[in-house]
Amino acid sequence: AQSVTQPDIHITVSEGASLELRCNYSYGATPYLFWYVQSPGQGLQLLLKYFSGDTLVQGIKGFEAEFKRSQSSFNLRKPSVHWSDAAEYFCAVGAAMDSSYKLIFGSGTRLLVRP
Amino acid sequence: DAGVIQSPRHEVTEMGQEVTLRCKPISGHNSLFWYRQTMMRGLELLIYFNNNVPIDDSGMPEDRFSAKMPNASFSTLKIQPSEPRDSAVYFCASSRDYSAQYFGPGTRLTVL
Numbered sequence: 215a216q217s218v219t220q221p222d223i224h225i226t227v228s229e230g231a232s233l234e235l236r237c238n239y240s241y242g243a244t245p246y247l248f249w250y251v252q253s254p255g256q257g258l259q260l261l262l263k264y265f266s267g268d269t270l271v272q273g274i275k276g277f278e279a280e281f282k283r284s285q286s287s288f289n290l291r292k293p294s295v296h297w298s299d300a301a302e303y304f305c306a307v308g309a310a311m312d313s314s315y316k317l318i319f320g321s322g323t324r325l326l327v328r329p
Numbered sequence: 330d331a332g333v334i335q336s337p338r339h340e341v342t343e344m345g346q347e348v349t350l351r352c353k354p355i356s357g358h359n360s361l362f363w364y365r366q367t368m369m370r371g372l373e374l375l376i377y378f379n380n381n382v383p384i385d386d387s388g389m390p391e392d393r394f395s396a397k398m399p400n401a402s403f404s405t406l407k408i409q410p411s412e413p414r415d416s417a418v419y420f421c422a423s424s425r426d427y428s429a430q431y432f433g434p435g436t437r438l439t440v441l
Contacts, residue, residue, distance in 0.1 A: 257432040314385045315427050319372050
């Protein structure tokens, strides 16, 4: 069955430090992969997506993610975190099942930024 | 471009009342999704429409919940009768075929 695992519930980093959020997926075919960010009281905003091609994907707000098929991972990175990056981050895989297509979300990682 | 529009943004109602949440997807998108988010259960997919037709409603909690999509630019999620355990943030999202979903700002529902 398709699934997404975000092993870190919370991560705290200092402002200006680098960031890596982990995401592992389980999916039989070539996956469509996504990262979303949710600030408090807001909806989910798409950060970046991977469908095919270059395995290093650039997104908005200075984020990037790397698809590693051998590790079934799609980790999110940012070289220098800003206080405004404090939010919850969700990884998702697009899953086609029968005649439907939907996103399977991970449980999220909450990022806290120390001043 | 306008994103996904949801109304109302906040709804407070009493147990037993009918609640209707509304969604306008992004123009040109042919798939629409309703989600519910709570602290305990996280983000749950309730129902999914493709070309205005319900495709997967396996996430709808019970018969008190119903959803319609009468045309490509409007959908409703109705709860009748509402219960306190329905309190949550309800999100609508839309997409074009097999692509990224774009989320609305959500409706925060409180059932007293």
